Amino acid sequence: xxxxxxxxxxxxxxxxxxxxxxxxxxxxxxxxxxxxxxxxxxxxxxxxxxxxxxxxxxxxxxxxxxxxxxxxxxxxxxxxxxxxxxxxxxxxxxxxxxxxxxxxxxxxxxxxxxxxxxxxxxxxxxxxxxxxxxxxxxxxxxxxxxxxxxxxxxxxxxxxxxxxxxxxxxxxxxxxxxxxxxxxxxxxxxxxxxxxxxxxxxxxxxxxxxxxxxxxxxxxxxxxxxxxxxxxxxxxxxxxxxxxxxxxxxxxxxxxxxxxxxxxxxxxxxxxxxxxxxxxxxxxxxxxxxxxxxxxxxxxxxxxxxxxxxxxxxxxxxxxxxxxxxxxxxxxxxxxxxxxxxxxxxxxxxxxxxxxxxxxxxxxxxxxxxxxxxxxxxxxxxxx
Ligand SMILES: NC(=O)c1ccc[n+]([C@@H]2O[C@H](COP(=O)([O-])OP(=O)(O)OC[C@H]3O[C@@H](n4cnc5c(N)ncnc54)[C@H](O)[C@@H]3O)[C@@H](O)[C@H]2O)c1
Numbered sequence: 001x002x003x004x005x006x007x008x009x010x011x012x013x014x015x016x017x018x019x020x021x022x023x024x025x026x027x028x029x030x031x032x033x034x035x036x037x038x039x040x041x042x043x044x045x046x047x048x049x050x051x052x053x054x055x056x057x058x059x060x061x062x063x064x065x066x067x068x069x070x071x072x073x074x075x076x077x078x079x080x081x082x083x084x085x086x087x088x089x090x091x092x093x094x095x096x097x098x099x100x101x102x103x104x105x106x107x108x109x110x111x112x113x114x115x116x117x118x119x120x121x122x123x124x125x126x127x128x129x130x131x132x133x134x135x136x137x138x139x140x141x142x143x144x145x146x147x148x149x150x151x152x153x154x155x156x157x158x159x160x161x162x163x164x165x166x167x168x169x170x171x172x173x174x175x176x177x178x179x180x181x182x183x184x185x186x187x188x189x190x191x192x193x194x195x196x197x198x199x200x201x202x203x204x205x206x207x208x209x210x211x212x213x214x215x216x217x218x219x220x221x222x223x224x225x226x227x228x229x230x231x232x233x234x235x236x237x238x239x240x241x242x243x244x245x246x247x248x249x250x251x252x253x254x255x256x257x258x259x260x261x262x263x264x265x266x267x268x269x270x271x272x273x274x275x276x277x278x279x280x281x282x283x284x285x286x287x288x289x290x291x292x293x294x295x296x297x298x299x300x301x302x303x304x305x306x307x308x309x310x311x312x313x314x315x316x317x318x319x320x321x322x323x324x325x326x327x328x329x330x331x332x333x334x335x336x337x338x339x340x341x342x343x344x345x346x347x348x349x350x351x352x353x354x355x356x357x358x359x360x361x362x363x364x365x366x367x368x369x370x371x372x373x374x375x376x377x378x379x380x381x382x383x384x
Contacts, residue, residue: 004029004320006033006072007033007034007036007062008034008036009059010036010075011036011037016042016045021312036056036059037055070320071094072095074097076177076178084333085110089113091117092120093323096125097124097125099184104340111334111337115334125315127312128189129192133298136265138196146253147270150254152249152252154235156238157242158242175217175375182218188340194339194342198232204349207222207350208222208350217380221240254275263300267292270291341359
C-alpha cells in the first residue's frame with residue numbers, strides 16, 4: 001500500500017476541517033474516500049464540498065464498505081471509545097479526536113482492545129504536542145537538563161466563552177452531551193501536556209465551580225492541586241469567563257526553570273543543581289549562578305500557520321506515515337486515558353469534597369456523573 005484511504009466519522013466543525021485538509025492535498029499519501037454523519041445538514045455540506053467522497057449515515061456501514069483503510073473519529077466525545085472499538089474490530093487504523101472519551105473505564109476498554117490489534121495503528125489528535133515550544137520543553141525535561149521536577153503550575157484562563165456560546169445548544173456544555181464543561185471541552189490538550197511534561201500525579205484535589213457568571217450547569221472555573229510520587233506539587237487553573245485571561249506554564253526543576261507564556265519559552269539553566277548547591281553552601285541568602293538562559297519564540301504568523309495548516313496536518317501526516325512506514329506516533333491512542341484520568345480526578349474530588357488518590361474510583365465517578373445528568377433535566381426545566 002502506498003496511499004491510505006481515509007474515512008471521517010462526524011463531519012461537524014472539526015471533522016469538516018479534516019475533510020478540507022484532504023481536499024487541499026495537505027495529507028501526503030492520504031486520500032479521503034468516505035465520510036459519515038447523522039445530520040442531513042452535514043450531508044448537504046458534503047454533497048456540495050466533497051461530491052466525490054461517499055457519504056454514509058451510519059458509521060458501521062462506512063466501516064464495512066471496504067472503502068477505507070483508516071478512520072478519524074470526530075463525533076462528540078462520548079462516542080469516541082465505542083466507534084474507535086468498532087473501527088479497530090473491523091481491521092481499520094483508528095485516529096480518535098480528543099478527549100479519548102468522557103470516563104476512563106470506557107477508554108480503558110478501548111485501549112485494551114487496541115492492544116490486541118498489534119497490526120493496526122491507533123492514535124489520538126493531540127495536535128498541541130506538535131507545538132515547537134512544548135516539544136522543546138519535553139526535550140529539555142527528557143534529557144535531564146531541567147533536573148528532577150519540583151513544581152508544575154499551569155494557569156490557562158484565556159478560553160473566553162460568553163453566555164451566547166453556551167446558549168447555542170447541542171451537546172456542548174452539558175453533562176449528558178459531553179460530560180462536563182471547561183475540563184472536558186477546552187482543556188484536554190493542556191491536561192495531556194501537563195502529564196506529558198510533568199508525568200502523572202499520585203493525588204489530586206480539585207475545585208470545579210459550576211456556572212460562575214454564566215447560566216450553565218457545568219464547570220467553567222477550576223483550580224486543582226496535585227501531588228507527585230517524588231514529592232513535587234502542581235497547580236492547574238482554568239476558566240472560561242476571564243478576559244483577557246492568562247496562559248502561563250511554569251515548571252521548576254532541580255537544575256532550572258522553564259516558563260512558556262505568550263508563545264515564548266524561557267529556560268533558565270542553573271550552573272549547579274539546587275540540591276548539590278545546598279549541600280555545600282554556607283551563606284544565608286545566596287543566589288545560585290545561572291549557566292545559560294535560552295529563549296525560543298513562536299511568532300503570531302507562525303502560530304496562525306500552525307493552527308490552520310500545521311498542527312492537525314502534522315498529526316495526520318504522522319498517522320499516515322505510521323501506517324505506511326511504521327514510524328512511531330507522536331500521540332499514541334493509548335495516551336488518551338492519562339489526561340482524561342486527571343480530568344476525571346479533578347471532577348471527582350470536587351464532587352466528593354475529598355482528595356482523590358490515583359487510580360480513581362471509576363464506579364464512583366460514573367455514579368456521580370449519572371447524578372449530574374439527572375440533575376441537568378431539572379436545571380433545563382428551570383432555565384426555560
Ligand atoms: N483537536 C482539536 O483541536 C479539536 C478541536 C475541536 C473539536 N475537537 C473534538 O472533535 C469532536 C467533535 O467536535 P466538533 O466541534 O466538530 O463538534 P460538532 O458538533 O461540530 O461535530 C460533531 C459531528 O458529529 C456528528 N455525529 C454525532 N453523532 C454521530 C454518529 N453517531 N455518527 C456520525 N456522526 C455523528 C454530528 O452530527 C456533528 O456533525 C469533539 O470530541 C471535540 O472535542 C477537537
